[in-house]
Amino acid sequence: MNATEIYEALCVLAKSLYDECTQRLNSVPHQNKTERKALLLEQGMYGLSLRAGLMYMTLSDDKARDVIKVRQIVFERITKEEYPQIYSQYEMMCDEEKQCMVSALQGEVFLRTQTYNKDIAELEYAQSKGLCDKVFELKIKTGALENVFNTWSDWRRENGIYPNVRLEGCDGEQS
Numbered sequence: 001m002n003a004t005e006i007y008e009a010l011c012v013l014a015k016s017l018y019d020e021c022t023q024r025l026n027s028v029p030h031q032n033k034t035e036r037k038a039l040l041l042e043q044g045m046y047g048l049s050l051r052a053g054l055m056y057m058t059l060s061d062d063k064a065r066d067v068i069k070v071r072q073i074v075f076e077r078i079t080k081e082e083y084p085q086i087y088s089q090y091e092m093m094c095d096e097e098k099q100c101m102v103s104a105l106q107g108e109v110f111l112r113t114q115t116y117n118k119d120i121a122e123l124e125y126a127q128s129k130g131l132c133d134k135v136f137e138l139k140i141k142t143g144a145l146e147n148v149f150n151t152w153s154d155w156r157r158e159n160g161i162y163p164n165v166r167l168e169g170c171d172g173e174q175s
Helices: 003-026 033-053 063-082 084-091 095-129 132-158
Strands: none
Touching: 003 033, 003 063, 003 095, 003 132, 033 095, 033 132, 063 084, 063 095, 084 095, 095 132
16 A cells, blocks of 8 residues: 555544544434533544544645655654654655655554643543543543544554554554
8 A cells, every 4th residue: 555545544534433423423412411512522533633633634635645745754753752663663664665654653643642642641630630520521532532543553454554563652662
């Protein structure tokens, strides 16, 4: 698979999660405020994975090339700092393979370091302080992103696209 195909496949997966959540939201009566709030939070995180993680719907018709171009420098900086083993592997690749890696991993790398890790820390704090409303919100947000990450990771594994790369660890260990 080339970088464009990888990018498009990840977009389809994230869009499917968003659409499925939208269907669930549309089936919940408006008087079920708590359930609707939970689904709106979840839907928002799926939307974030599309907009911020994949930069979907924000670029030209050749989105994959634009995303790689825009995110490659950010991907390199983040992996160098947060995932040194992935960065070492990346440095040894030819340009085409680098583009594939950026397509396959940049959305998750970006979302983990810019949103998810902070939300997890905030969740732990809220739990320690007994802030029930904040715990409710953060569990939904982190759970939705975990769903996105697992969906992308499963797809990568099923398609042999960096199947052994784990981003949930601090150093991007290979399993």
